[in-house]
Amino acid sequence: MDKPFQRIGSKSNAHVGSEFELNASQFFQNQGIKLTSNFKIEVGVSKLKKEHAFDLGCAEQKILVECKAHTWTAGGHVPSAKLTVWNEAMYYFFTAPSDFRKILFVQYDFNARRNETLAEYYIRTYQHLIPDDVELWEYNESTKFAFNRLSEG
Numbered sequence: 001m002d003k004p005f006q007r008i009g010s011k012s013n014a015h016v017g018s019e020f021e022l023n024a025s026q027f028f029q030n031q032g033i034k035l036t037s038n039f040k041i042e043v044g045v046s047k048l049k050k051e052h053a054f055d056l057g058c059a060e061q062k063i064l065v066e067c068k069a070h071t072w073t074a075g076g077h078v079p080s081a082k083l084t085v086w087n088e089a090m091y092y093f094f095t096a097p098s099d100f101r102k103i104l105f106v107q108y109d110f111n112a113r114r115n116e117t118l119a120e121y122y123i124r125t126y127q128h129l130i131p132d133d134v135e136l137w138e139y140n141e142s143t144k145f146a147f148n149r150l151s152e153g
Contacts, residue, residue, distance in 0.1 A: 020069035020141075021055050024105045027139060027146055033061060043095040052092055056105075063101045064093065071109040072118055079118075086122055087129055094131045102133055108140040119149045 021037065028035050039057025041064065042049035056065035066089040070082040086104065093102040109118045116124070119138040123130070130136065130150070139146040 016069050017067070020107060020139075021067045023141060023144075024065065024067045024139065025056055027105075027144065028056070028065070033063060034058065035063065035065060039064065041096060041100075043092055043097075045095050052096075054092070054096075057100075061101075062097075062099055063103065064096055065103045065105050066092070067105045069107045070118060071107060072111045076111055076113050078121065083122060083126070087126060090126075090129050090131060090134065093134050098133065101135070102131070103135045103137055105137045105139060105146070108138045117149075123149060
């Protein structure tokens, strides 16, 4: 069966996401932060709250993490539909308790033609939708290194 939107070389896009989430969990564990998968917490914009599951989180250390293993398209174009999911994550962070640390943890993917990473593009284009208390960490799976892209400038 032809799967035009599946990442080349992967079993499935779900597998890519799950593997990236495991890498994120390991990265944070190496930083002394133990996170739980499918971490549920109540969110909402009014008195009415509803439980939402973040990819990773910790009640004791008050941390919420959403993981996104998205890349530029095979042709080097903007993955617009994928970035709407990043916007959705920003909304959930906005509606989450203010005393939690909030991290969007994304895969490093550099586009030589544009001379920027997908995270840099997202910040440049959608910074008006990123809440002030959200950190956007970019993770390089090859080097196992990550840093907060929003704290550099």
